[in-house]
Amino acid sequence: MSLVTRVAVILALASPAAALASGGHDAVGCTGCHAIHTAKGEVIFAVAPNKTDINPKTKAPYSGTTALCLGCHEESNKGGQGYAPIHANLSHPYGLASVDPKVAKVPPELLRDGGRFECLGCHDPHPSNPNYKYLRVDTGAKGQNMDAFCAACHPIKADASAVATKAVLFTSMDETGNRVLKAGPAAPAAKPAAKPAAPAKR
Numbered sequence: 001m002s003l004v005t006r007v008a009v010i011l012a013l014a015s016p017a018a019a020l021a022s023g024g025h026d027a028v029g030c031t032g033c034h035a036i037h038t039a040k041g042e043v044i045f046a047v048a049p050n051k052t053d054i055n056p057k058t059k060a061p062y063s064g065t066t067a068l069c070l071g072c073h074e075e076s077n078k079g080g081q082g083y084a085p086i087h088a089n090l091s092h093p094y095g096l097a098s099v100d101p102k103v104a105k106v107p108p109e110l111l112r113d114g115g116r117f118e119c120l121g122c123h124d125p126h127p128s129n130p131n132y133k134y135l136r137v138d139t140g141a142k143g144q145n146m147d148a149f150c151a152a153c154h155p156i157k158a159d160a161s162a163v164a165t166k167a168v169l170f171t172s173m174d175e176t177g178n179r180v181l182k183a184g185p186a187a188p189a190a191k192p193a194a195k196p197a198a199p200a201k202r
């Protein structure tokens with residue numbers, strides 16, 4: 001291989017990774033999602049929560065941070081802005097008030113508001129997240145090691161080798177510099193006691 005060809009090959013191989021390094025939210029920027037004095041939702045969100053898209057599980061609009069994500073990630077005729085729209089009927093469940101412990105064992109740190117399972121259970125959307133598609137787990141540059149991610153919540157179903165590589169969960173929510181979500185104490189099966197903490201009106 002000539003030097004020129006080699007450089008071309010290296011560049012071609014490097015470009016997908018380079019593209020991923022600046023994910024879609026780099027273009028959005030801090031103030032695309034957070035408004036300093038003109039907030040439209042919790043965490044001083046710049047985009048109003050989506051009140052049009054209906055959660056098929058509850059027959060009501062989504063709540064919390066899921067409604068914020070869907071303020072962008074839905075079709076415009078469904079209350080979003082059409083950026084990479086996400087459809088519940090074609091998707092893994094989200095927007096759940098609680099988790100059935102026979103179906104998934106979600107690390108408690110990934111749940112919100114007393115046990116809710118939101119988009120944030122799987123994604124940490126901050127630009128600092130280096131993982132493929134802003135996932136909580138590193139699945140490789142193209143998501144080729146997806147089983148490691150699934151195993152974070154469905155360990156009984158995954159091959160032991162995928163679980164053995166003990167998933168490191170990414171978080172951007174600790175400004176002390178820690179980007180690893182500490183695994184909670186061997187989750188004593190999501191207690192029904194968590195239920196009263198999820199008021200139906202949210």
Ligand code: HEC
Nearest residue numbers: 025028029030031032033034043065068120125126127173
């Ligand atoms: C794609 C939308 C998005 C972008 C872009 C974004 N954020 Fe956020 N931010 C969120 C969401 C959602 C949360 C809540 C996360 C959670 O609860 O885990 C959050 C939470 C935060 C918090 C913590 C609030 C708290 O209660 O602890 C801070 C601080 C913050 N963001 C700052 C920033 C800064 C600085 C940037 C730019 C570098 C940024 N965000 C970019 C969506 C975004």
Ligand code: HEC
Nearest residue numbers: 023024025028032047068069072083084119123125133134
């Ligand atoms: C202000 C609008 C906005 C909000 C709010 C927003 N996003 Fe995004 N997001 C974008 C845009 C724009 C892209 C790039 C879309 C594209 O490339 O087609 C994107 C891309 C993504 C991607 C794909 C990244 C990649 O590397 O391909 C993921 C995953 C994602 N968003 C998750 C979320 C989650 C989870 C939330 C809620 C916490 C959220 N987004 C909130 C605008 C937003």
Ligand code: HEC
Nearest residue numbers: 066069070073084086092093094118119121122123133143
């Ligand atoms: C069970 C985990 C899980 C949940 C919950 C989840 N996602 Fe994702 N999401 C993924 C995975 C995995 C991918 C990457 C799929 C792939 O590329 O193979 C992805 C990809 C995406 C993308 C990129 C789509 C594209 O065109 O590349 C966006 C945007 C996104 N998710 C937003 C969301 C939003 C918004 C929510 C909540 C409404 C959500 N996700 C809930 C796991 C999840």
Ligand code: HEC
Nearest residue numbers: 093098099100103104106110117121122146149150152153
């Ligand atoms: C962060 C935790 C988390 C991750 C990661 C995760 N899941 Fe799930 N999964 C859940 C939760 C929560 C449910 C719904 C539990 C319930 O019904 O209460 C679920 C449900 C499911 C279901 C049942 C869906 C249905 O409609 O009955 C399947 C299948 C599934 N997950 C597959 C996957 C696969 C494949 C991956 C990896 C690509 C994955 N999950 C990653 C938490 C997760």
